[in-house]
Amino acid sequence: MATAETRRLTAPDRLRRSLSNGRVSAALILLPPALILFTLFVMLPLGESVWYSFFSWNGYGTPTDYVGLENYQRIAGHSVFHTAVGNTLKIVAISILLQMPLALLLALLIYRKTPTNAVFRLIFFVPYILAEVAAGLIWSFVFDGNYGVTASIAQSLGTESFFILADRDWAFVAVMTVIVWKYFGFHMMIYIAALQSVPEDLIEAARIEGAKRRQIVRYVQIPHIKPAIIVSAFFAIIGALQVFDIIIPLTNGGPSNQTHTIVTYLYTFGLTRLNIGFGSAVGVILFIAAITVAVFYQRFFMQRGQA
Amino acid sequence: MTRGHLIRNILRVAFLCIVASFVLAPMLATVLGGFKTNAEIRTSAFALPESWNWEFYGSIATDPMFWRYLGNSLLISISAVALTLIVGAAAAYVFAQIRFFGSRMLFSYLLLGLMFPFATAILPLFIKVRDVGLLDTYWAVILPQAAFSLSLAILLFRTFFEQLPKELFEAAYIDGCGYVRFFWRFTLPLSAPILATVGVFVFVQSWNNFLLPLVVLNSREVFTWPLGMMQFRGEYVTEWNRTLAFVTLTIVPAIVFFLAAQKYIVAGLTGGAVKG
Numbered sequence: 342m343a344t345a346e347t348r349r350l351t352a353p354d355r356l357r358r359s360l361s362n363g364r365v366s367a368a369l370i371l372l373p374p375a376l377i378l379f380t381l382f383v384m385l386p387l388g389e390s391v392w393y394s395f396f397s398w399n400g401y402g403t404p405t406d407y408v409g410l411e412n413y414q415r416i417a418g419h420s421v422f423h424t425a426v427g428n429t430l431k432i433v434a435i436s437i438l439l440q441m442p443l444a445l446l447l448a449l450l451i452y453r454k455t456p457t458n459a460v461f462r463l464i465f466f467v468p469y470i471l472a473e474v475a476a477g478l479i480w481s482f483v484f485d486g487n488y489g490v491t492a493s494i495a496q497s498l499g500t501e502s503f504f505i506l507a508d509r510d511w512a513f514v515a516v517m518t519v520i521v522w523k524y525f526g527f528h529m530m531i532y533i534a535a536l537q538s539v540p541e542d543l544i545e546a547a548r549i550e551g552a553k554r555r556q557i558v559r560y561v562q563i564p565h566i567k568p569a570i571i572v573s574a575f576f577a578i579i580g581a582l583q584v585f586d587i588i589i590p591l592t593n594g595g596p597s598n599q600t601h602t603i604v605t606y607l608y609t610f611g612l613t614r615l616n617i618g619f620g621s622a623v624g625v626i627l628f629i630a631a632i633t634v635a636v637f638y639q640r641f642f643m644q645r646g647q648a
Numbered sequence: 649m650t651r652g653h654l655i656r657n658i659l660r661v662a663f664l665c666i667v668a669s670f671v672l673a674p675m676l677a678t679v680l681g682g683f684k685t686n687a688e689i690r691t692s693a694f695a696l697p698e699s700w701n702w703e704f705y706g707s708i709a710t711d712p713m714f715w716r717y718l719g720n721s722l723l724i725s726i727s728a729v730a731l732t733l734i735v736g737a738a739a740a741y742v743f744a745q746i747r748f749f750g751s752r753m754l755f756s757y758l759l760l761g762l763m764f765p766f767a768t769a770i771l772p773l774f775i776k777v778r779d780v781g782l783l784d785t786y787w788a789v790i791l792p793q794a795a796f797s798l799s800l801a802i803l804l805f806r807t808f809f810e811q812l813p814k815e816l817f818e819a820a821y822i823d824g825c826g827y828v829r830f831f832w833r834f835t836l837p838l839s840a841p842i843l844a845t846v847g848v849f850v851f852v853q854s855w856n857n858f859l860l861p862l863v864v865l866n867s868r869e870v871f872t873w874p875l876g877m878m879q880f881r882g883e884y885v886t887e888w889n890r891t892l893a894f895v896t897l898t899i900v901p902a903i904v905f906f907l908a909a910q911k912y913i914v915a916g917l918t919g920g921a922v923k924g
Contacts, residue, residue: 363826364746364748364827365748366827366828367745367746367826367828368746368748370738370828371738371739371741371742371827371828372738372739372742374734374739375735375736375739375758375802376739376754376758378731378735378791378798379761379795379798379799381795382776382791382792382794383760383769383796383798384757385776386769386772386773386776387764387768387769387772389772389775389776390768390769390771390772393771393772400775443667447664447667450660450664461664461668464668464671464672465668465671467671467672468671470852470902470906470913471899472855472856472858472898472899472902473856473858474858474874474877474878475877475895475898475899478878478881478891478895479678479895482674482677482678482891482892483674483677485888488686488886488888489689489693489888490674490677490693492690493690493692493694494693496691497691497692522671522674579765583765583766583767585767585858585859586859589878590878590881604767604859607767608770608859608863611771612770612771612774612863617775620771621772624769624771627764627765627767627768628764631763631764631765632763632764635763
């Protein structure tokens with residue numbers, strides 16, 4: 342009892358003293374693992390990307406063959422890279438012009454919490470939880486004109502089979518179909534969460550004032566979920582910069598390099614051919630693109646705390 | 649219900665069903681395809697199989713390599729989750745509890761990982777993993793995955809930790825509980841919801857990851873399931889039924905897991921999808 346009493350009396354002093362002591366040792370124990378792990382496997386490789394990008398290097402020994410900006414010049418002049426960038430922009434365009442409106446329409450149709458809506462919500466979200474590789478394989482089966490679904494459809498229609506993934510002009514349309522199929526449910530979920538947070542009184546009030554459904558959507562709901570739409574567009578753009586897994590099982594970048602994205606380009610021309618310097622330069626370009634998008638977006642669209 | 653109302657509702661459900669069939673048809677053809685002969689797939693991809701051939705599913709389910717791939721993935725994903733949670737929570741705790749010179753700067757530094765895609769650093773990562781002799785080991789996948797998940801984990805953890813009641817810490821402190829012990833005894837147990845959300849997010853990312861294992865794993869013994877699946881596809885190019893059975897057997901656990909952890913997955917994926 343007596344000891345407890347003394348402890349209480351001196352508590353403020355002890356608190357002050359040990360706060361400064363325990364604080365430092367705690368920080369020294371708890372912080373370094375994260376700093377080391379992050380530095381070793383994220384920041385250092387990123388820095389090395391910049392360093393390697395100035396060399397012509399096959400990855401063995403140390404880089405010695407300094408070539409300055411030659412890697413960047415080669416990339417800038419490479420028609421396949423132009424295609425890859427163009428394809429990335431196409432994905433952004435299809436996401437914003439087709440995928441997001443579709444997701445918004447579906448969200449407006451099923452955001453209310455009813456059992457039927459819950460089932461549809463679940464169905465639409467399933468493609469998103471599949472691994473990209475699995476989605477790519479499933480659709481390469483669908484598009485297979487020899488042995489897959491396309492062959493079966495062509496046979497039942499009595500027409501000649503077609504090979505969309507082998508067609509220079511149409512292969513990327515097929516890829517974009519898969520992308521819309523895979524990701525619209527994700528955008529829809531973002532909108533649904535936002536729509537459910539629109540106060541019901543607001544909608545009720547508009548209805549009493551005589552607003553039609555269309556007007557409620559246009560003037561009440563969409564303005565209210567604008568932040569969610571902005572965020573989902575951000576995901577669509579950042580996602581477009583990273584597309585890789587889906588392409589490999591579908592087309593592997595072909596036919597004649599028509600369906601590359603920036604990452605498949607990096608993988609094919611950098612890693613598989615062990616052009617480490619060249620590939621690193623592609624990585625740096627990708628990095629700059631991602632940073633630019635993030636900074637631009639934060640400056641112009643996002644309020645603080647939303648990123 | 650008025651007539652116009654009814655018609656509108658019918659149109660609504662019809663439209664939803666059309667989209668649902670666009671979503672489900674490829675998956676249905678996949679599941680059914682695993683039961684069909686290849687000749688049958690070519691003639692009727694969507695119909696029920698004439699006879700249910702279980703042999704393709706059976707041969708995969710009894711193939712030790714299939715379970716090996718899944719086991720590898722499970723081991724890697726669980727390790728990546730555990731590492732991210734422990735290391736990330738420890739760092740976030742420091743940022744939430746302890747003010748010291750430079751803490752804001754270190755915090756911003758650790759958040760830099762949110763800004764760029766994984767693929768930007770994949771080549772130096774490959775070189776580094778090779779040079780330290782980790783190529784073809786589980787660590788080659790676990791360590792970079794955990795490192796890249798840290799930014800998001802620390803961001804979400806810190807916000808959560810800051811909202812825990814301050815009085816709790818002061819009371820524990822007066823009773824002689826230090827920072828580190830408080831972290832283990834109180835902060836972590838009280839943070840179960842956010843740990844689950846981040847954990848599920850990291851798990852799904854790791855489970856589905858393709859690029860990193862593709863780059864750093866070479867031998868089939870350590871393959872994760874996406875690599876194993878692509879390998880399998882390469883071996884049976886024209887035999888779609890086998891590949892489809894394989895795909896089905898790998899997506900079934902994913903869907904079951906999703907249904908079980910739906911709450912955390914939706915929260916983690918929509919809230920945490922900053923990393924895309």
